[in-house]
Amino acid sequence: MYKKLLILFLCLGTLSITAQIKTPAPSPGSTLTQTVGLTDVALEYSRPAMRGRTIFGDLVPFDKIWRTGANARTKITFSDDVIIDGDTLKKGTYAIFTKPAATAWDVYFYTEYAGSGAPQTLDNSKVALKTSVKTQEIPMDIQSFTITFDDLTDNSGVLGIMWEKTYVGVKFTVPTDAIAAKSIQDVMSGPSANDYHGAASYYRSSGKDLKQALVWSNKATEMNKNAFWMTREKSLIQAALGDKKGAIESAKKSLEVAEKAGNADYIKMNKASIAEWSK
Incomplete structure (x- = not known):
């Protein structure tokens, strides 16, 4: 009986120590x-x-x-x-x-x-x-x-x-x-290169209309010729459409700009794709 009481008191004591008292800050x-x-x-x-x-x-x-x-x-x-x-x-x-x-x-x-x-x-x-x-x-x-x-x-x-x-x-x-003027200008001038690129990339990765994806990708790369990642996306769309010649040409353009930018990932990806599509 004594041991049981001792254990009970110890448990209650532990609870009182660990309990969190809440008071207003x-x-x-x-x-x-x-x-x-x-x-x-x-x-x-x-x-x-x-x-x-x-x-x-x-x-x-x-x-x-x-x-x-x-x-x-x-x-x-x-x-x-x-x-x-x-x-x-x-x-x-x-x-x-x-x-x-x-x-x-x-x-x-x-x-x-x-x-x-x-x-x-x-x-x-x-x-x-x-x-x-x-x-x-x-x-x-x-x-x-x-x-x-x-x-x-x-x-x-x-x-x-x-x-x-x-x-x-x-x-x-x-x-x-200034913010309002830029917003109006952006909307009135139409989609940006990033908008076209994002739509094209989504259509390709989602298996949607690849011809439409290529239209958007062409617009993106025309608006931003130094965006090697956009030209890379165009090459992937062309390859998916079966246009290996066009895909290789786009991949070479992407590779050239990626090398100037020193982007090792895109250099490697483009070289691998060119080798694959050249077989």
Whole structure:
């Protein structure tokens, strides 16, 4: 009986050690996505709360680099290049660091976005862009640290940072007109070489209409004469149609360009096909 009780207590003790206690995070994580014009912007950050504390100038000291949130570094991702304060910020992911002051903040977009906390000193080579913005007073306390996308238009948005009674807005513009113009041009000009090549390759590999596949392949190779992979596909279609002479001619063209490009795989494949079709 004693042994049974001992085993039971040991089992209960093990369960209590391995059990996971769930409690609310003091600074819960937040993910925000927003399309501005035709540009996608994504934000990941944590949201500490005031909890009766004085924030700016105390919990968050003035004139020191702040991670702009809590826990992991706040990260923002732009799908296209954007313009901030007249400077270009390349598309990609950045940490947002700030240096708060009473009347204005410095805002940094930092290429080293992984990790937690802010470095003691920023590496200037990793500062992709820096801007300074004036603070605005909010008439009531914002209890939880908040980042928003405000004042959205087809061509711009404002990255809003607010906590306590302070709001800071970083305006950015997006290349909507350029993206839209390229999209219209691409559609109006018809399929690209890659489109024709993809359709031809699919028809051949799927056993569909090889004559139609050859029509598309001819268009692809005419539009991009240096694409040895497209000419290689044309040779395969010709061989499948029984035109070995044409297949060999296309394979030789593909081989010539592949050799100039130094592509060993296509050099090997073309040589093997030429040897096979020459029998």
